[in-house]
Every structure is written in structure tokens, then in C-alpha cells.
Amino acid sequence: MNTPTSSSLVEIRDLSFDYGDRVILKNLSFNVPRGKVTALMGVSGGGKTTVLRLIGGQIRATQGQVLVNDQDVSRMNQQELYAARRRMGMLFQFGALFTDMSVFDNVAFPLREHTALSEDLIRDIVLMKLDAVGLRGARDLKPSEISGGMSRRVALARAIALDPDLIMYDEPFAGLDPISLGTAARLIRRLNDSLGITSLIVSHDVTETFEIADHVVILANGGVAAQGTPAELRVSEDPLIHQFVHALSDGPVPFHYPAPAAAQDYDRRAA
Numbered sequence: 001m002n003t004p005t006s007s008s009l010v011e012i013r014d015l016s017f018d019y020g021d022r023v024i025l026k027n028l029s030f031n032v033p034r035g036k037v038t039a040l041m042g043v044s045g046g047g048k049t050t051v052l053r054l055i056g057g058q059i060r061a062t063q064g065q066v067l068v069n070d071q072d073v074s075r076m077n078q079q080e081l082y083a084a085r086r087r088m089g090m091l092f093q094f095g096a097l098f099t100d101m102s103v104f105d106n107v108a109f110p111l112r113e114h115t116a117l118s119e120d121l122i123r124d125i126v127l128m129k130l131d132a133v134g135l136r137g138a139r140d141l142k143p144s145e146i147s148g149g150m151s152r153r154v155a156l157a158r159a160i161a162l163d164p165d166l167i168m169y170d171e172p173f174a175g176l177d178p179i180s181l182g183t184a185a186r187l188i189r190r191l192n193d194s195l196g197i198t199s200l201i202v203s204h205d206v207t208e209t210f211e212i213a214d215h216v217v218i219l220a221n222g223g224v225a226a227q228g229t230p231a232e233l234r235v236s237e238d239p240l241i242h243q244f245v246h247a248l249s250d251g252p253v254p255f256h257y258p259a260p261a262a263a264q265d266y267d268r269r270a271a
């Protein structure tokens, strides 16, 4: 691992990305502070998952830099990227488990794949990681025998198996009941602090996310619309931030998809 030289683990600098004619990110810049929980929020389709994929090096920026531990992911060759990814845990929506493997083998998988550790040592590490998510007792079960919330905790244990510096969560709360949702949120916070890692969460869930995040970045129109602590954003008078934080259906982001004037449409129907 590189010796940390800056207080930010990830630095996004002047980043642009498009899918052909569709510009998704435009001159985006923000930092992910080391050792903290940062939330990336904003309207649906605003490019949050795209940012995670750029950090993970699954896609490359059109312009700008994506620095992780001071190294630019967008300029890495395959070998460098492979090494960088080992330092990142990624939990994408409903992080799929291998259904034919036990919970234990799912968590052991990255250790067997990427290290030359003995099976004895792997066993200890797997049990430790499962313990961290409260599922040491479920080690012999198959994914089909556990609940959706538990599956996600197993995926989380697998994501931290290699002791990453950074863990990225895409919609970790989607589809969870309120109790599992609270558990998942507290777990993300607890793992961040006890393992000394850095967490980046993409989420729509303002209440739970504000509860656990140290820093929130709100994306809009391809750039940063606002950022700050949850407390700072809660009292923001900026109309867009206010609409977002208080989940109002109308505001700078309109409720109605652009349409002809209502009178014009109804007149036509009557004609």
C-alpha cells in the first residue's frame, strides 16, 4: 500500500464522462476524505453509479483525473488496475453471491483467488469477517437458506475479506425492510470505524444516509450541486438542496415531465 500523502483517499478532478452524445458528468470535482463515510446522492440517472464505476476503473473518464491513493485510475494499465481493485471493496446493487457455495466459501473466495494464504489462516479470516457482520453462525448455510438482508451482509463480509482501503456501496438499503435497513446502515458505520476504512455510499435514502454519513455530495447536472455535513445540508436554503433533503416532489426538479400546456392537450382531446 502507498503511504498516505493526502487527507483524501479519492480525489475526483475536473472529470467528464459521456455515453456518446449523452453527457453524464461535466467537470466534476470532489474529494472522499480518508477514514470517513461519504454519501453520493442526487436525482435518479444523475451519474452516481457512473462515478463508482469510474473509481473502480470499470469505465474510463473522457477527461480529468480519478485519483485513488494519489494514483490516477483512468491512466492505469490492466495490471495496475487489477492491483488497485484489490484495495477496493465494491458492493453493487444486491451484490450477488455464488448460489452453489456456502456462506463460508463465498467469503473465502477472494482470499483463495487473490492470496496464497493457508486454508487455516483463510478459515480464521473468514470467521472474523463473518463475525463482523454478525453471521459467523450462518457459515454453513447456502444463499438460498438466508434472507435478502443477510445475503447483503455476507456480500459485505466478502467485500472486506481482503482488507480494502475503500469500500463502495451502491444502493445498500434498496428493498430492505425498516429494521434491516437500520441494521445495514449502522453496520456500514461500524465497519468503517472499526476497520479504519473509507466508505463511499450511493443512496436515495436521505434519512438513513444522513444518519451515518460524515460528508454528503449531491450531484446534479453532471456536477456537484452541493456538499457538506448532513447538518449543513439540512439547514441549506438553496431551493434544490431543500427539495432534495426534504424529499419534496416539486421544486427546481419539476414533478412534471416536460409536456405541452395542459389546456392545449385537453382541448385537442375534446376536438
Ligand SMILES: Nc1ncnc2c1ncn2[C@@H]1O[C@H](COP(=O)(O)OP(=O)(O)OP(=O)(O)O)[C@@H](O)[C@H]1O
Binding pocket: 019, 022, 024, 042, 043, 044, 045, 046, 047, 048, 049, 050, 051
Ligand atoms: N452503458 C450505458 N450506455 C448508455 N447510457 C448509460 C449506460 N449506463 C448508464 N447510462 C445512462 O447514464 C445515466 C447515469 O446513470 P447512473 O446509473 O450513473 O445514474 P445514477 O445516478 O446512479 O442513477 P440511479 O440513482 O437511478 O441508480 C443514466 O441516464 C443512464 O441511463
